[in-house]
Amino acid sequence: MLLKNLSVLLFVLVAILVQPKIPLxxxxxxxxxxxxxxxxxxxxxxxxxxxxxxxxxxxxxxxxxxxxxxxxxxxxxxxxxxxxxxxxxxxxxxxxxxxxxxxxxxxxGASFLLCKKSVKCHADIVNDPLAGIAVTSRFYQNFNRQSEPFSANFYEFDDFYHILHLVNTKRFDYAIAPSDFSELTLFDDYDLTYIPLIEHKxxxxxxxxxxxxxxxxxxxxxxxxxxxxxxxxxxx
Known part of the structure; x- marks a missing residue:
């Protein structure tokens, strides 16, 4: 009886030692x-x-x-x-x-056209080949216009504040930046005219x-x- 119990115990110990390790x-x-x-x-x-x-x-x-x-x-x-x-x-x-x-x-949210007060602000500026517009990254994807690009000259920047700074310091007359309509007072503070161009969830x-x-x-x-x-x- 004792020998049988020892055999069972030995079998259990061997089974524990040789079982594959399961990653946590x-x-x-x-x-x-x-x-x-x-x-x-x-x-x-x-x-x-x-x-x-x-x-x-x-x-x-x-x-x-x-x-x-x-x-x-x-x-x-x-x-x-x-x-x-x-x-x-x-x-x-x-x-x-x-x-x-x-x-x-x-x-x-919307992609807003931002304009200096000294220039005319209208949505068609995106099709003016003489216009230079500072935009945030993924501008084309947001407008779904990869196959039919606008005619203006777009310059991509990755930072929202930098876009505002570029227009505020008169390096650009125009910019396009995203907002959920809560930054309108900020645009006013920068003395910008603004027009929503396209809305998204x-x-x-x-x-x-x-x-x-x-x-x-x-x-x-x-x-x-x-x-x-x-x-x-x-x-x-």
């Missing part, structure tokens, strides 16, 4: 930082970044944030080197197969590897937007 994938995923990219833009700093931070906190994720450029941020996200981006136009999903938009939309975006978070994030973002609306109503 789930533990690693939980401990890995969740990195969200963001563009250097006043409204993102003031409103969208804090809102998204709270939405992730609501679903149990403590996110870290990394400032990225317009193009670089999308490249990092599409390659899975970041996990999400605070806010983008919904059209970014059309040419980035690994990026998923999260509804509800955070807001509506503004949405939070994630890498497709986090598709399992989509439904939870949708609920969390809707909750945070509702809280903001209630706070705003109470402040009136």
């Amino acid at each position: 994938a789930n533990a690693d995923e939980k401990s890995a930082p969740y990195v969200i990219g963001y563009i250097d833009h006043p409204r993102i700093h003031e409103f969208y970044k804090p809102l998204i931070k709270e939405a992730y906190k609501q679903i149990g994720i403590t996110a870290s944030f990394e400032k990225v450029g317009v193009k670089r941020g999308l490249r990092l996200l599409n390659e899975g080197r970041t996990d999400a981006d605070v806010i983008r136009y919904d059209v970014v999903t059309t040419d980035h197969a690994n990026i998923i938009a999260i509804e509800p939309q955070l807001s509506r 503004l949405v939070h975006v994630i890498h497709k590897k986090h598709l399992h978070l989509k439904e939870k994030l949708s609920v969390a973002i809707a909750t945070q937007l509702e809280k903001h609306q209630l706070r705003h109503a109470n402040e009136k």
Whole structure:
């Protein structure tokens, strides 16, 4: 009887020692930082970044944030080197197969034509071959005009503030920059005339590897937007 028990014990010990090692994938995923990219833009700093931070906190994720450029941020996200981006136009999903938009939309935004007060401001300036216009990156993608480009001369820059500075210092007469309509007073401060050219949904975006978070994030973002609306109503 004793010999039989010893044989069973020896068999169990051998089985434990020779079983394949199972990688702790789930533990690693939980401990890995969740990195969200963001563009250097006043409204993102003031409103969208804090809102998204709270939405992730609501679903149990403590996110870290990394400032990225317009193009670089999308490249990092599409390659899975970041996990999400605070806010983008919904059209970014059309040419980035690994990026998923999260509804509800955070807001509506527009690409604004910005003009010095000393020049005529009209939408057709984008077709003037003599005009030089400072624009943010992804200008053509936002307008979906890759195959039929405008006639003006466009000069791409990656920073919203730099675009405003270029027009304010009279290096350019015209610029095109994104806004959710909350920067209109800022445009006034820079003494600029402005016209919205095209509107888009503004949405939070994630890498497709986090598709399992989509439904939870949708609920969390809707909750945070509702809280903001209630706070705003109470402040009136």
